[in-house]
Amino acid sequence: MNDNHSNFELKYKTRWIAPLLRDALKTHPIIVLTGARQVGKSTLVAAEVKLSTKPKFTDIENLRLFLEEYPETSACLLIYAGDEVKIMHEKIVAVPWFLLGGR
16 A cells, blocks of 8 residues: 555456446436456445545535435435545435445
């Protein structure tokens, strides 16, 4: 690990499907990612959703729009590479990847 990158960032290899996932996230509030066990689905989501260790309020804009459209939704998660749970909005919580079983 160095001062500019986490150990995770240094080991992560960009997946060919990553640009497709990013494009889909711009227009679809929910994305289902399926596949066999141990192929990297969770790692892909962790890296492509929010690799930063410092989530910002601009990172939750799409989640806020989703909550406005679907007010019955009880909560949303922003998965990020930090080390503490952060309340970003009354219904949006930023959760460290490692708490969800990430490495």
